[in-house]
Amino acid sequence: MTTDLRIKELRLSHFRSHKALNLTLDDRVIAIYGANGAGKTNILEAVSMLSPGRGLRRAVADEITRKPEALGWKVSGVLQSLHQMHEIETWSEGGASRSVRIDSKSATQVALGRVARILWLVPSMDRLWTDGAEGRRRFLDRMTMSFEPSHAQSVLTYEKAMRERNRLLKDNQRDAAWYGALESQMAQAGAQIHANRQSALMRLVAAQEVAETSFPTATLTLIHPEGSAAFEDAEALMSALRESRPRDLMAGRTLIGPHRADLFAEYTAKGVPARDCSTGEQKALLISLILANARALKAEIGAPPILLLDEVAAHLDANRRAALYDEICALGAQAWMTGTGAELFDSLGERAMYLDVSESGAVSSVVTFSPT
Template sequence: MALDRITLQNFRNHRATELAGTCQFNLLVGENGAGKTNVLEALSLLAPGRGLRRAALDEMAGQAGGGGFAIGASLKEQGHESARLGTYVESERAGRRLVRINGAEASAASLGEWFAIGWLTPAQDRLFADSAGARRRHVDRMALALDPQHASRVSRFEAALRERNRLLERGGDSTWLDAIEAQVTEHGERVAFGRSQLVAALSDELSALPDGPFAKPILTYRPGGPTEFEALRAEFRLQRGRDRAAGRALTGPQRDELEVIMAGSGQSAAACSTGEQKAMLIAMTLAHAVLAAEGRPGVLLLDEVAAHLDPVRRSALFDRLRQGRAQVWLTGTEEGPFAEIVDEAAVWRVAAGTVERL
């Protein structure tokens, strides 16, 4: 099963773009700024969440649509369409993203029931040297591909935590704090569980990957506090005075951390070379793609990934992608780095927001 008959209307620099006749490998080539990544971003919005750029909706709309845009795609199985998915923003309701599945209104979370999507972009190259918050968001995005409800749990937890902070600042009474902390704890326990399960599954998949040119990362989930309901609730109650003074909660899932070291050397990923970090990111992305494709179609978006790999690593990457079940979308400024897969790929030339099949 794969995405096909993809349409973009007034999305960023794409006025009206259609891509049909897709394959397992799909290659978008063109100059920088032509609109290749915009196509990948559109595909990433056919899943729950904010897409690969985490951009505001008004940033995505092209100039011609008055704040609106539309993205659609068919799920193709054995050559036949099995579902039509779409997401759009109406110009008169520009602050809200809407979803349709087979013509009927649906929730964004329901998109995740049809296929799982993952991506690797140049912006993620600094993940290991970035903040703990950036790594939490990365874990949450990977968890969302496995469990479409994970994003709503994170949103509920964060909203309840903000309300607790406001009550502490205003000197709210203990009854109100007890009630809101029950919500914080309920959602926080579920968020922490989802993250820990994702990291455990990803670690198992990484250990099962064959040895090769990609450095293997070792992942450890470090919770930011107790993970069981009663213990976490008691901790929030105990630390009210400290948290009031700090202006924020200093214990809980909002303090979770993903620790990554390189197998063999035991060196922290943040201290590894740029090439080693990229190799570990690719290994994580490939392992996640295997997990995400279990029971559902998988789609993997790789933005400008091949140009930064030597020929040996490029060949190894293509081999692993070929063996996987995910449909793969790649971008590059030229076909040269993709010579090994061009003959088996659908290739499009992207220029100034237009797409031409080669």
């Protein structure tokens, strides 16, 4: 068996507009086209649910289930993860938190990150460089998780402890003993989060430096309002949290930690911050980082991640689109790409399998074909 990361079979049941969908996939990229609202992005969202978290729309379980039936939803399939094949199922019934099974055994969402490395770009991320820092942290954390699947657990541990600490702060609790254990958890997890993020950035920079690409290079910096010294190790972060208690009590929340970090990007060749670049340049920088992530992961584990590229042709001219498709195919990545018309994928030719998505009566249907 070849070393690869790709979905071989995908099955949807009552997932948004798709009442039922069964796909058998080969080694080509997947080009999905159809009118707006036909259900293209819903397919990408379903694939994103095979990784930890709330998927590319960050939806809660009840929002995903098909209406009006509201029976719950299920995504399942066969995933090739390097040298192994896995049966994966994830589902929700009655709006409950989603469940996961891997190879017929109950599993955590974090476990999905160990077998499925999935990255995505969606239209809302076109504003990544101009919106708030939270979106940039999520973007960085998903790239980081592709290198270090345990990063997801570190983030969960940190956020849970921080929520409990924030509850104490809001209640104006001043007994130091109540804070000690929580701050110890936050410090251990937070220092690991910082180290993982820095390691991911180093990998991305290295991958960009050696790449032959048509997309611009980004200079990346992880910024903390308090400076990075407090994050170098767990002891330093614990000390910083302890010293910040008076200020945090006044604010009613934790004001120091990796949850306040920001990702700064600069268009290297122009020396211009990404937030000040044109819309097309910002999109190109995002694509460049996704490709760098894929190259770095392939060099490290032998296979690039699965890529979900929603409306990826937006802001790209025909030459830049063709260059993107060439780079994806050269990487050997399983990329799922959407667009409103088949003509957007003309330069792919026989290198893709095509899904024609349409909608009637609030139910999506998919016709699969391959060019001859």
